[in-house]
Amino acid sequence: MTNFDEYLKEANTVAIGGHIRPDGDCVGSCLATYNYIKTWYPQIAVTLYLEPIPNIFKFMAHADEIVSDFTGEEKYDLFIAQDCGDAGRLGEAAHFFETANKTLCVDHHISNQSFADENYIFPDASSTCELIYELLPKERITKEIAECIYTGMVHDTGVFQYSCTSRKTMETAGALMELGINYPKIVDETFYTKTYNQNRIMGLALLKSKLHLDGKCISSVITAEEMREYDVLPKHLDGIVSQLRVTKDVEVAVFLYETGDGTFKVSTRSKEAVDVARIAVKYGGGGHVRAAGFSMSGDADAIVEAVVADIAEQL
16 A cells, blocks of 8 residues: 555545544544545545544544444445554444455554555554555645644654654654644643643552562552542543653553453553563553553452563563
């Protein structure tokens, strides 16, 4: 695959989908593609399927048209999966992918096994949004599309501070900035700004944190009861694991939150020495070398103990 146009010219109906619990890169990349089709292929009936997105991303063009009802039986000419390592990560939208006449996948997760008919997968890319930029004709990238792409890049690079940031990443960001987007506002309002309750739950996570492996690993756990007490949802916990990671002398951060029925969502981040994607795959998850996640049932302390043992093995 070298661009979207070769496939869009043959399609009358297109569906786009991203991973469950969509983050900035997922939302940004999916909306960039959606806006591109809406703008340049008005004859195509296009639908974007995503679980409800965080409010901070609703400023992007046509975010109000995202469909979160996955009960339909539509059969699409083309399904474009973005920022997804496997079909299961599409959640309830997976059946649209499975019944589509043609499927594409654009992704940068190292755990992706090229599950679509056509795949554009580069694990070294900073974000799926960076890959979407490569696939779109530059003269057709509008200001609205640029806002979507820039937002996703900001979130998956930690405002261009993570090791996935490359020269190409910075050049792409610069080109998007020249299209007139309000990039300081995007960074401030979608990445740094937190609600009062978000700051409180982050404070609790930091207070409860524990060091392991002579200070090379840090972990923290937030229970469902604590989430109710602080009036927060899973989407409000973004940024906690990254804040843990920047602790001095820490190589790996491990953050758990309870999702119900004794299950925990586990997020991991590393600096240089540990491949956390390898650990995530072991437990049925996936991600990137420096950022990965998975779900696991059981006692929280036992989960932390198992993950810390995996980290120790690599160290």
